[in-house]
Amino acid sequence: MSIDVAVVDDHPVFRLGMAALLDSLDGVRVVAQLAGAREAREVLGGGTPPVDVVLMDLDLGDGSGVDVTRELVRTRPGLRVLVVTMHEDADAVVASVRAGARGYLLKSAPPDAVERAVRAVAAGEMILGPAVAEQAMAYVLAGRTAVRPPFPRLTDREREVLDLVAAGHDNTVISRRLALSPKTVRNHVANVLTKLGVPDRSAAVVLAREEGLGGAPDRRPAGP
Known part of the structure; x- marks a missing residue:
């Protein structure tokens, strides 16, 4: 049984490269490539096409990936979101997880790490890349989870x-x-x-x- 994946990213080179990588994996199929928040809401918000995992960038040109994640998870509870972004700060990790993301990887992650993350998230696991996990752990140990500022993407x-x-x-x-x-x-x-x-x-x-x-x-x- 294949894992159907959608890639949401406003950078076409990264989006096309990620889609090509995923399509090369056994049992993984890219069913949608979306360039922004509006497209993600229009295409994925209605329940079609069937998607198991969404790879979501946080800084979309026309909106916030955190907000789109929250909306998609609310309307499609079985959907698994894997955030793939350049941001490794703990605020972004916490905001993504609170929005319903099941994984968080940096765009610098190697192909084998992307494959492991996609398969793990599709299987219902929660996964953080090593650098991100270290940031998140420091955040928790510092006791800051209770005072997260609203809208961490804002300055x-x-x-x-x-x-x-x-x-x-x-x-x-x-x-x-x-x-x-x-x-x-x-x-x-x-x-x-x-x-x-x-x-x-x-x-x-x-x-x-x-x-x-x-x-x-x-x-x-x-x-x-």
Whole structure:
């Protein structure tokens, strides 16, 4: 029985190379190659094609791989997501696992490690690459899991801006409070919308308040 795989990555060279590697493996078949968050939602969100494992990049050109992972796992509970990314920081690992990812590999992983990860995740196992596992263990031992900042893909400044947006302030007020130029604030807001994968400020406010920003009660669980 073959393992049907979808590759989601906005870099065509990496996506095509990964698909070629996977198609060369016995019992593994690439059924979809998707260039971004929108395509992943449209193609995979409806339940077809049949997919066992999704290889997911975190920084998609039109959204967040963490958010797409969360949505896909919620709509297709049997789907297994293996994150393959350049980021090895512990925040990204924790955010991915909380979103429902079953594995986390760096893009620098050798082909045999990719094969092991795909087969392990397809079999229902949880897998982290060695470098990532070391980062995650340090994170846990440092006792930081209970204080993970919301939206770890955002910079500290972008999170400050989002907090003020969620509190209902316009760009003029935000620029005055943070001592930034209006143009810089506009750029930060645009970056936030892109990273969150939302179309406008209203949608960003909804997500931000769900995560406790903007003065809203924090309803996130304390632990993983």
